[in-house]
Amino acid sequence: MKSLRVKKGDTTPELDFDVDKMEFLLEGESRSEDVLIFYEPIINWLTNFKEWFLKNESSKKLDFHFKLEYYNSLSAKFIFSIFKILKEMQVKGLEINVFWFYDVLDEDLLECGEEYEKILGFKFEYIAL
Amino acid sequence: MKNINSQFAYETHQLMEGADVRLSFSGEFSPDLITVLLSMAKSNIGDKLVMKKVYNVMIECLENLTKHSLKIEGDQFPAIFLLGKDDEYYFLATGNKIASNEVNELETKLIKVNSLNKKELMLWYNEILTSETSSSFKGGAGLGIIDMALKSGNRFEYNFNKIDNYHSFFTLKVKVGQK
Secondary structure: OOOEEEOOOOOOOEEEEEOOOOEEEEEEEEOOOOHHHHHHHHHHHHHHHHHHHHHOOOOOEEEEEEEEEEEOHHHHHHHHHHHHHHHHHHHOOOEEEEEEEEOOOOHHHHHHHHHHHHHHOOOEEEEEO | OOOOOOHHHHHHHHHHHHOOEEEEEEEOOOHHHHHHHHHHHHHHOOOHHHHHHHHHHHHHHHHHHHHHOOOOOOOOOOEEEEEEEOOOEEEEEEEEEEEHHHHHHHHHHHHHHHHOOHHHHHHHHHHHHHOOOOOOOOOHHHHHHHHHHHHHOOOOEEEEEEOOOOEEEEEEEEEEEOO
16 A cells, blocks of 8 residues: 655645555645545545555554644535544554644634544544644 | 726725725635735734634635626626724625525525524534535535634624626625634
């Protein structure tokens, strides 16, 4: 399974899903109006990754660093889809740590994380910057 | 014959200054322009907490303008955006043309959003977020307007001005608190 890397764009975040280290990163801003074009390949990749993981349990631990400073409402559903897939992997036995980074002043972003947590029954670690 | 005299710029400037408008644009909104407006807003607002909220609401506002403004051939001014300051609030004001037959649906939605408290808004937001209609991303399934209300923490002010039988001009003012 090859890692997935996407460079930061004007309205899209940087993405680094490193399969060798089992460290995933999503960082920056996600405010593209063409969210489908950006997120669809990512969701597809993650779905494949999930299948690959289930067959190949070489590593049981994955760290997901969520460092989006801002995401628009169009991105929210895709972010939800990402966490949903991660949750499915957790249910299958993978140890998944989600680190949710937020600016200490940005309580809205903290609340967003807590909502995803609540909906999915997923425990996040919060890191205030 | 239309003939605008040179006082027009002065009068417009006075009007903007009087309303404490910090940033404004009238015309067609492109992605590049939105990036510029956002970075200008960022540097204009000193308070980081308020800036983050304004930034959030502003992105949704500008997205609505590009997505929902009625494009009439040859129309150079489909929409307007203003960022200003009242006594206690920053405000974002937008205006755009819409088809008259869309007024009812939009107004119903605005009335609903205005009638809900934070907890109810979050429940509604989560309901849409988790619904399986993930393919209908065209309008973001309505998450944007709820998100704006949550970030704003204030009731929307809005109006529909009839242009003719087929067109209306929709104005929206969203306040972002200082706290």
